[in-house]
Amino acid sequence: MIARRIPPPxxxxxxxNLLAGCQSAPTRFFMLEPVAPVSIAGSYTGPAIAVAAxxxxxxxxxxxxxxxxxxxxxxxxxxxxxIAPLGQGIRQALSAxxxxxxxxxxxxxxxxxxxxxxxxxxxxxxxxxxGPRVATLQVSWxxxxxxxxxGAQPRSIGGTLRLQTPRSGEGAASMASALSALVAQLxxxxxxxxLLPAPDAG
Numbered sequence: 001m002i003a004r005r006i007p008p009p010x011x012x013x014x015x016x017n018l019l020a021g022c023q024s025a026p027t028r029f030f031m032l033e034p035v036a037p038v039s040i041a042g043s044y045t046g047p048a049i050a051v052a053a054x055x056x057x058x059x060x061x062x063x064x065x066x067x068x069x070x071x072x073x074x075x076x077x078x079x080x081x082x083i084a085p086l087g088q089g090i091r092q093a094l095s096a097x098x099x100x101x102x103x104x105x106x107x108x109x110x111x112x113x114x115x116x117x118x119x120x121x122x123x124x125x126x127x128x129x130x131g132p133r134v135a136t137l138q139v140s141w142x143x144x145x146x147x148x149x150x151g152a153q154p155r156s157i158g159g160t161l162r163l164q165t166p167r168s169g170e171g172a173a174s175m176a177s178a179l180s181a182l183v184a185q186l187x188x189x190x191x192x193x194x195l196l197p198a199p200d201a202g
Contacts, residue, residue, distance in 0.1 A: 029083040030065065030176040034096035035184035041102055041191050047145055047155070049098060049194065050108035052120040054091040060128060061086060065172045067130055080172040090183055094123070097187035102194075119145040119155060121190065126160075128179065132170060135178035137163045139186060143193070157193040161186065 060066055065080045082089060091110055099107040108114050126138040142158035165181040167174055 025079055027078075028080050028172065030080065030172050031083045032089045032093040032176060032180045032183060034093055034100060035180055037097070037101045037184075037188070040100070041195055044102055044106060044191075044194060046106075046194055047117040047119050048106050048108050048115055049102070049119045049121060049143065049190075050112075050114050051091050051095045051098070051110065052122050054087045054094070054123045054125065056087045056090075056125050057127065060125070065175065067172075067175060077172065090123070090125070090179075093180060093183050094187055097184045098190065101187055101191045117145055119143045119157070119194075121158075123186070128182075130167060130175045130178055133167055135165050135167045135175070135182060137161075137179070137182040137186070139163070141186070141190065143190070157190075157196075159189075159193075161189060163189075 059074060062076075063081045063085070065077045065082060067075050067077070084092075095107060095109050099109075108118055114120070121141060121143040124140045126140060127136075128138075129136045138161070140158070140160040142156070144156045163182045163185045165178055165185065167178045
């Protein structure tokens with residue numbers, strides 16, 4: 001018979017803790033959610049609009065969620081990730097926010113055929129700072145469309161914005177909620193521009 005040595009309780013406890021430490025924590029995934037509008041621009045009868053592209057800075061264009069912990073210093077979370085590329089997530093959320101603020105049929109979702117005269121919006125996210133109390137988004141956007149009718153003047157709208165929203169708590173969930181709110185603010189500003197008279201009106 002071969003004798004087996006039974007580790008004392010204290011050694012067994014250490015081994016159990018080491019094994020538990022080797023088990024990785026589950027990865028949590030987050031996505032942006034549309035935000036309900038305060039009002040709907042039911043009177044809008046202009047051309048359809050489509051979010052054509054959203055460009056993300058290289059520092060943020062990754063699946064891992066990145067947060068700025070100090071000016072110029074960032075923290076990357078290996079266990080908290082966007083469920084889809086951030087640019088695609090913003091594009092989808094912005095499209096949904098616009099659809100909730102404009103009459104039915106005025107927003108063309110990504111990958112669908114666009115009718116003549118559709119205003120194609122491109123978004124360039126310049127920076128996103130999720131501070132402990134306030135989140136700030138700096139973004140530039142441009143919407144352009146050829147005239148729907150021959151000889152009609154092309155329409156161009158856009159601008160550079162600095163948007164802010166209060167942030168409750170810390171962590172990736174709070175960051176995703178704040179970014180969702182900021183994207184909704186961008187949708188509000190785009191709708192405001194759409195409601196302005198076209199250059200050839202009057």
